[in-house]
Amino acid sequence: MEMNIYAYKCKKCGHVQYPYRTICRNCHKNEHNEFDIVPLPKSGKLLTYTNLYTLPPDFEVVTLGLGIVELEDGNKITGQLNIDKPKIGMKVKGKVEVVRRDEYNEYMGMIFYPA
Amino acid sequence: MREVYVAGIGITSFTRLEYPLIEIAAYPALMALRDSSLDKIDHLYVANMGAGRLNHQTGLASAVVDNLSLTPAGADGIENGPASGASAIKQGFLAVASGMHDVVMVIGAEKMREVNNLEATEFVATLTHPLAEYIYGVTLPSLAGMFTRLYMEKYGVTSRHLAMVAVKNHANAMLNPFAHLHEPITIEGILDSPEAATNNPFVADPLRFFDCCPVSDGAACLILTSAEVARKCGRPMVRLAGVGQATDTHAVHDRKDPTELLAVREAARQSFAMAKLKPTDVNVAELHDAFTILEIAESEEVGFFPKGQGHIALEKGLTKLGGQLPINTSGGLKAKGHPVGATGVGQAHEIVQQLRGEADKRQVKNAKIGFTCNFGGFGNNVVCLTFVREN
Incomplete structure (x- = not known):
């Protein structure tokens, strides 16, 4: 599902x-x-983004892409980016996946890929 | 409403402090009592954001009022994120203005260096929306990074402008003995030279290390009184003439235009309206530059410069010491430091020093009207204060 x-x-x-x-x-x-x-719809355009280099303790990666996406219905959402070279205005498509893991839980959220 | 005056001030260095939090809070209070020649108060407000979590200390106001031997005066703790300091000043203002109290002490105190920088950043990240931001790994630097990128795209702000804010505020901090960073920097060192990438790595691109405030311990204190008490104290008469506060959406993405800081705009409007003054009347201002971009954006939103022109004013040198409207003469959060709950009180301390003519080498000549903007969350709770020097 x-x-x-x-x-x-x-x-x-x-x-x-x-x-x-x-x-x-x-x-x-x-x-x-x-x-x-x-x-929420999953397609939209990238409004702004950052690559975060000082990460919260639960993230064991070098850098984390984060962005705000304006979705097709006009609503906006913050999500993670799995995009090599993000650009403001680019079309993106989201998937709901695990975005954070701590000792006890996995948290599901939107990860955006190039459309 | 009665008029409210600042009768006494005190501050600690903003740095790493080895004292317990209660004593950090008490030290500037002692200075403020000596400054005002008062030895009793009616009420105490203590602004702090992280004692329960970072210092294993709850009920800070009760602990501090006893440490100062000021019992049985009433005491309240104020937690309003990074705007806790100015929020506490607002409560003090209301208490004196209403006639309920004649002498109110306001302390802002924070001890963040008890934990390491990453834990401190993670603690501050609990300000973000738990489901729509926090779970993704969103921190305050990442919100500031996204804000900066959009601001650059929309208004032509560049990394050079951001570096100019940092260079200016580090230079101001060199003249402030209480500042955290006594470290002069140059555009070449943090942007242009081959070493710049090592000196000044990305934190949340396009924001780099020198675009972000340090994590500091520190405390500041203001004693607010009625006019009658203030005259007896004999210090220069500085009136807290305007207080404004406004809020905005919890999640930053939920704003119609995420480059607009509507809470800053509204809080400043209210503060100037109460003081019956205009942004152009201000001689010196402390703006909440937790990130360099915020000094530029707030200088526009509070009405000093038109939207999108803050970086041009910076370029022209209007906001440096000796300019038309010096901003962050203390060094700002950027270089003076940012002990979160203490910051709003620290900003007011700098403005009162300036208006009294006691700011030494960083004194703004003939400063009569001063302004502070204390910015909570990522602009979701903002308090602006306007101070006026009388006589």
Whole structure:
């Protein structure tokens, strides 16, 4: 089964937000958990990026690519990049994979590849 | 509201300090009490971000008020990330302005060097959104790196401009005995020479080592009082005339335009409105340059220069000592140091020294109006203060 990152669509106004907020940023009118859970699209364009060289303790790599991607539906997401030479504006495609491992857990998130 | 004055100030060196956190916090308080000739206070606010996690110390305000033999004065701890310092000053302002208290002590204190740099960076990274940022390995330097790249693309800022901020602030820090880095640097040494790649490696590209603030220990203190008490203290009358605070989205990607720091813009607007002043009235400013790009971006957002023109003002030398509007005369977070919870109080300390005419070799001539911008998270919680010298 293909995995997704989910966004929250307000049942009152239809606004899609990611990440989760208890109160809809657009209409402020929803009751608790009054959202439909919708998968975020995986394709988009790279808005900005960095290669991080001073890594948090859980990461045993030399450098980590990180970026903000504007997805097809206009929502934005932060993710890891698996792209040799990233460029602002390039088309990218995401996969949901393990992005972090610590002693107890694996965390799933979006990793972007060149489209 | 009553008018609120700064009657006493104190500071430690921002560096690696070997004392326990409680004593680090107490030292500038002693200086501020001596400075103001006061020996009693009504209330204490202690700003700190990491004591519980880094120093195995909770309830810091209670510990410090007793260490200073100031019990039974009330004491509160304030944790608001890297904006804790100015947040605590704001609480002190409200307490005096409301008439509830006449004498309020505000301390910002942090001891980060208890752990190594990577652990300190990881601790600060807990500010980020837990699910949408943190799990990916996002840290504050990486948010700043992404911000810088977009800023460069949009406004033509270059690595040279970033290096100019670092060179200017290191030069200012040379004149500040309390600064962390007493290390003059040159553009050649950190950018142009063959050794530059070794001297100044990437941290989160395009940001390099010398674009990032050091991890510091340190503390600073302000005593805020009513006009009546301040006059009795006999120090030059510096009024805290404007206080503004605003917030922005937790996750940086959630902003319509991630190069806009809307919380900075709004906090500055509120601060100037309360003080009935304009950005062009300011003679000296301390901006939160945890990363060099932030000095440029904040100088635009607070209204000193038009959007996209901050790096041009820097190029023209407007923001250096002797320029039209000197920024970060203390050395800034970049070179004075950044003990996170203490920083906002440290910025105010520098401005009060400047407005009193006590800033020695880094004194801005005839400085009457000063401004600070204390930036929490990656711009999601910002406090701006405006100070005015009277008489």
